[in-house]
Amino acid sequence: MSAPSRILVYGVYGAGKSTLAARLAERLGLPWYPVDDLLWEPGWVEVPVARQRERIEALCARDRWIVDGAYHGWRDVPLSRADLVVGLDYPRWRSFWWLLRRTVRRLVTGEVICNGNRESLGSVLSRDSILVWHVAAFGRARRRMRAWRADPSGPPVLLFGSPAELDRWLAGLPGR
Template sequence: MSAPSRILVDGVHGAGKSTLAARLAERLGVPWYPVDDLLWQPGWVEVPVAQQRSRIEEICRRDRWILDGTYHGWRDVPLARADLVIGLDYPRWCSFRRLLRRTLRRLATGEEICNGNRESLGSVLSRDSILVWHVTAFGRARRRMRAWQRDPSGPPVLLFDSPEALDRWLAGPHGW
């Protein structure tokens, strides 16, 4: 089996999409395009959806790419071109624990996320908090990934229900 060259990694906030995308990019030599860099300008100003879509279309026209997430305004674009979708379908407690740990680390270190943006105590405690997004988006993300897996007209979808299952697959003999 040849290695896929257009990969979409999806899952809820905090599941490890970016970590997996970076790992696959290194392993396969395929360029990774962090979605947050394409969606957010400095000061947490969201890029207009039409511009996001244009950026994603330009990337997805290429022969090789990895994206670490999707957004409703352009989700169809990478799905139409992906060779493989990897869904991180972890239990809520697992992904929330990972997200909380990452958020606390970023608050403590001031780690840059994208385009100069950082998490702040105010952003974490706000109505638009990434923690709130996790709670409100969890069910939708899970249903979406599972629907993609059932859709015979779409790309192949591998769903992993735990970090351990993903690690076993990554260590396995899948041919690439």
């Protein structure tokens, strides 16, 4: 496979989508557009879905990009333009552990996530907690990735079940 120029990185919350997107951007010399920056304004104000879609359409109209997610109101946009989908299909325990560890670190350090936003104890303990989202979304994300891979009309989909599998694939990619 020649080096792709439009990559959708997909997986459940906490699987490492942003980390992988950053690695791919560095390795392949492609621009990476963190999806959270497009979805959330300061104060955790969600951008209306129609505006999210406009932003994603503008990005995906470009010739070169990496996006680290795809959500309900515009998932079709990057999927229809991607040269490659890289799916992080790790076991639930692994991605949940990574998400929990990351969330605790962010709470302790006050790390800025996107557009000045930070996680808070209140948000982590709420019904809208990213930890709750992970549990609720895990099965759907896994089924979606596997359906994409089985669909011959879509872009190629690589699913990785472990970090070691992903690392072996990354090692074989051309560098810039």
